[in-house]
Amino acid sequence: MVIKNNVVYGGPALNVPAHLSFGQYIIDKLTELSIDDTKIALVHGDSDEKISYKQLLHDMVSFATGLRRHGVTRGVIVAMCSENRLQYMVATMAAICCGATITTLNPQYTKDEAIHVLNISKPPILIASETVLKQNLALYKEVGCIKTYIQMNGQAVDSDIVPFNEVYVKVEPQGFDTGDVQGAIDTLYLLYSSGTTGLPKGVMLTHLNVLYAASNLMSDSLESRSRTCYLTVVPWYHAYGLMTTINNLINGKMIVYFPGFFPEKYLQAIEKYKVNVLFTVPPMMIFFAKSPLVEKYDMSSVKLAWCAAAPLSTDTIRQVMRRLPNCKGILQAYGMTETSTAATKDPEDDATIHKPGSGGPPLPGVSVKVVDIKTRKRLGPLETGEICIKGPVVMKGYLGNDAANRDIMDDEGFIKTGDIGYYDHDGYFFIVERIKELIKYKGHxxxxxxxxxxxxxxxxxxxxxxxxxxxxxxxxxxxxxxxxxxxxxxxxxxxxxxxxxxxxxxxxxxxxxxxxxxxxxxxxxxxxxxxxxxxxxxxxxxxx
The missing domain is CATH 3.30.300.30 (ANL, C-terminal domain)
Incomplete structure (x- = not known):
């Protein structure tokens, strides 16, 4: 990490297999992990439903083969809409292996939000759960772009819906060809900005963006290899949930998941599966800090907790650390959907250099600066302004929104995040607030x-x-x-x-x-x- 001319550089860029499609990368990694027949990939934290890496690989390529018979090829947009469930992950990775573009819909979208994002992406294929289709099928048909519906579970809610299991065409993984993609150009994920200050925009992340984000998770340290069981409740239709789950799966971790946050069941799962790493958001950390339920269960297996998506106070971090006896840190990363989630990240393997409340230094290959909101002048350490980011994690752009694409980039090719923050003399970034959410009190x-x-x-x-x-x-x-x-x-x-x-x-x-x-x-x-x-x-x- 280097600070030069008031820009913080995260060091040399990583070598990533840019010639590969992300689908081929997934197949290669799962093939390596499938050598051990007993190695578990995913576990439903409540029902205990499990799938091994070997079975996941077979299901994925078999479903991908079936998707191709339904017209899913390079560049076809496939919409996913469901609560977290096994079929969601199988279908998503299968569509990726076909070279498709994945767009994820939030099941809780209002009617206007659902229409808005469908008009951005116009997917011809939707893969959804029974609950989602029962609630929204009439709306989807009204929008009119979806031609094929595939239902993950339950009895088909309409006569023209294809049951999930009927898509499978059993094949051996060795015979599956992911086909060619242009990694730096082709859109892999079409995700949506959070929409907290307006309607969501369609964020295009390329295969290269996603490969680079995945590569940043790979670590050969003994400490990282010892952490084998991860727990998440973050929705897979959100960038944070989707990308951390897939990227850690292909890094060989067992992922315990829930379709939502159920406090007591969540704590029971930590104790039962001896979870090592938690993926959380600030409200969950506040629960850990304040709920008496935490003291009823054995939390000794937890070695690390990641918290992202919003700022977390140092006081909350201290309270949580007191309740997780073997936890080496509550780590944070900073980024946005537009930066393939993380652009800065706390160092994972050296607890001595964590800075509570910080999002950490920039990732390798990423440059970050802070500028004055009005003058756009670069600011030095401990000076507060807008955070701007440049590097291989930055999105291709917003789909069909030229005005937003012009507005979000500055004259030096940095993306303007809209977040207020600063960096210290070590190049660690601290997030203060969204520009639009600052309260203006008498000029303060x-x-x-x-x-x-x-x-x-x-x-x-x-x-x-x-x-x-x-x-x-x-x-x-x-x-x-x-x-x-x-x-x-x-x-x-x-x-x-x-x-x-x-x-x-x-x-x-x-x-x-x-x-x-x-x-x-x-x-x-x-x-x-x-x-x-x-x-x-x-x-x-x-x-x-």
Whole structure:
């Protein structure tokens, strides 16, 4: 890692097999891992349904052969929509091996969101679960682009739907040809930006983007090889969930998965499968820090926890570490769908150089700078501005959105993230907030995440989300939505007295406290501040 001319360089780029399709890369890796007939690839944490690497490879190429008979070839867009389940992973990797472009749909999309993303991708084929098709088949048919429906489980909900098992054509993996792709050009994943500040955009990630992201996970260290069992509940229709699961599968890890976060079952799975590594989002870390359930189960197998998708306070990290006795670190990475998930990452194998609260230094081959929001001048260490990223992880662009493609790139070829942060003298990056989510109080810029970190220190607070309430004189007043722990009591005055001693004058909760039953979040764990603002505006309107 080098800092030069106020740009942090992550070191020499990795050598990746750019001549391969990612599908061929998957087949090569799974073939190596299949030598051991007993090696388990995936386990459903609740039902205990398992599949070995050998069976996964056979199912994958057999399903891919069947998909080709349904017209799936290089460049064909295949939509996936389901909760986390085994068939999702088999079908996704099979379509990748056909050279297809994978687009993932969130089962919780509203009607308008679903129509919006389908009009971006226009997939001719949809592979979905029974639940999804029962809820949305009429909508999908209304949009009209989907010609073939494949149902993962259950009885077909319509006469023209193809059952999952009928797609299989049994073949041996050695005879399967993935075909040619242009790794630096062909789109492998068409994923969607989170849409927390507007409608999602279709992010195009190439085979080369994905190969590079996968290569960054590969490590020959003894410490990494000793971690064999990973646990995830992050949805596979989200970039973080999809890419970490596939990339760690082809790195030989056993992945225990759930279709959602069920606290007690999650803890039971850690104890039962002796899970070594957790993939989490901030709300789950807050659960680990505060829930009494954690102390009921054996957490001694956990050696590492990754937390991504939103900032995590150092206080929460310290609390979690006290409850995971053998955990060497709560590590964070920073990036976005547009950067193939991670662009910076905490060092995994040396606990002595972790910096709590940091997203780590840039990955090899990646350059990151911080610029002044107004002047676009590069800033030095500890100066706060917009983070901008360049390197082989950066997307090909947004599908069908020339205006957004122009807006997101700067004059030096860096992608503008829209995130506020800084780097220290060691080149470690710290994320403060989204530009659009900063609260403007009397000329001060107040990061909501920093205020939330203080509110969460109160022992009676389970969750919180902070937004700005409009104010004619001050601009905006920091306002907290708070979920109180079950069995606890908390008044607004008590919380204000607690936080006023810990917050700067500009950051104090002058907009007050609103007690709620839950904080709205997207699937990756990011707080949906626009929803909180809408709720706040309704409350203000009702008072008038």
């Amino acid at each position: 810029q107040v990061p909501p995440a920093a205020v939330e970190g203080v509110v969460l220190q109160h022992p009676a607070v389970a969750e919180c989300g902070v937004v700005g309430a409009p104010d004619e004189e001050a601009g905006e007043l920091p306002t907290a939505f708070v979920v109180v722990k079950p069995g606890q009591k908390l008044t607004e005055r008590e919380l204000l007295d607690f936080t006023n001693t810990k917050l700067s004058r500009a950051s104090q909760l002058r907009g007050g406290v609103i007690f709620v039953n839950e904080i709205p979040k997207n699937p990756s764990g990011k707080i949906l501040r626009r929803v909180l603002k809408q709720t706040l505006q309704k409350k203000i309107k009702n008072k008038l």
